[in-house]
Amino acid sequence: MIDVEAFKRMSYGLYVVCSGNQEHGNGYISNSVFQVTAKPAQIAACCHKDNYTSQIIEKTGSYSISILHNEAETSVIDKFGYSSGADTDKLKGMNVEYGGTGVPVLLNEAIAWIECKVVKTIDVGTHLMFIGEVLQTEVIDESKSAMTYKEFKEKKQRMAPENAPTYIEDSPSEESNGSSGRYQCQQCGFIYDNEKEDTPFEELPDDWQCPVCGAPKSKFTSI
Ligand SMILES: Cc1cc2nc3c(=O)[nH]c(=O)nc-3n(C[C@H](O)[C@H](O)[C@H](O)COP(=O)(O)O)c2cc1C
Known part of the structure; x- marks a missing residue:
């Protein structure tokens, strides 16, 4: 194992x-x-x-x-x-x-x-x-x-991306079911915090991308 x-x-x-x-x-x-x-x-x-x-x-x-x-x-x-x-x-x-x-x-x-x-x-x-x-x-x-x-x-609050030999394909933080208003990019670890941003994550357009690594919105999970 x-x-x-x-x-x-x-x-x-x-x-x-x-x-x-x-x-x-x-x-x-x-x-x-x-x-x-x-x-x-x-x-x-x-x-x-x-x-x-x-x-x-x-x-x-x-x-x-x-x-x-x-x-x-x-x-x-x-x-x-x-x-x-x-x-x-x-x-x-x-x-x-x-x-x-x-x-x-x-x-x-x-x-x-x-x-x-x-x-x-x-x-x-x-x-x-x-x-x-x-x-x-x-x-x-x-x-x-x-x-x-x-x-x-x-x-x-970042993680090594896919090109790093240490890349681990899992979430760096526990995923939550409730809405904490915080979402984390599963590619680089960047956290989008609704309290610190003008637009709530839920209202961002579908083609919005992670400002750090360019990952699509779908790569974010609620934490
Ligand atoms: C914390 C961290 C560690 C990384 N470690 C490596 C590594 O050891 N080897 C590697 O090839 N890429 C690693 N990467 C990914 C590269 O830095 C990344 O793919 C970079 O964009 C490549 O740039 P380039 O295309 O200009 O060479 C790491 C990235 C981060 C953030």
């Missing part, structure tokens, strides 16, 4: 993985970044094949990892985690530095960053696992600690 509750007890961090160059760069939110060896220092990043960033990493052979702090702005996570660089320039207007390979590094909301050169790509089905040798690292803020995926879910 596989009880998905066991997966929810695993611990993960929260990162922005970027790739590309000065002319064209992009990044996505990842909670599946981890160190695979110490000597040489190697870090793995697991990227969905449909993520736009995945194509860029394959093409350029390098990526950067920005480690987010535990009070990181929701807007930054929403931009990098729920929209695609295929549709929008996510790095436009952001605080970006470039590593030795020319890879963009996102500095917003980061406490440290790591630049990697891809040494191996493993096809794991839905995702590509990029194993990168560490070329350069920098700590940029000593005063804050890193955000965990658990903190992210609790503080931001």
Whole structure:
């Protein structure tokens, strides 16, 4: 038997993985970044094949990892985690530095960053696992600690979308039969609270979409 509750007890961090160059760069939110060896220092990043960033990493052979702090702005996570660089320039207007390979590094909301050169790509089905040798690292803020995926879910009331390896196809909150006036998107976790909005959820048009991830109204359940 596989009880998905066991997966929810695993611990993960929260990162922005970027790739590309000065002319064209992009990044996505990842909670599946981890160190695979110490000597040489190697870090793995697991990227969905449909993520736009995945194509860029394959093409350029390098990526950067920005480690987010535990009070990181929701807007930054929403931009990098729920929209695609295929549709929008996510790095436009952001605080970006470039590593030795020319890879963009996102500095917003980061406490440290790591630049990697891809040494191996493993096809794991839905995702590509990029194993990168560490070329350069920098700590940029000593005063804050890193955000965990658990903190992210609790503080931001969001959840990892379908492209994340940790995606769990169930409701993050208990569904209620009564009308609490609060509805949650089952794709990203965004909560629509009638008390905070001008239009009650029930009166929103059928083609209304989640403001965070673009999911249809039908993806919302009363909580
Ligand atoms: C909390 C969180 C964790 C995520 N973790 C991963 C991950 O580890 N791997 C992945 O491929 N996508 C992950 N995603 C989804 C991507 O960030 C998302 O699909 C993004 O829109 C892809 O952007 P891109 O198409 O510009 O590359 C995560 C999203 C969130 C919000």
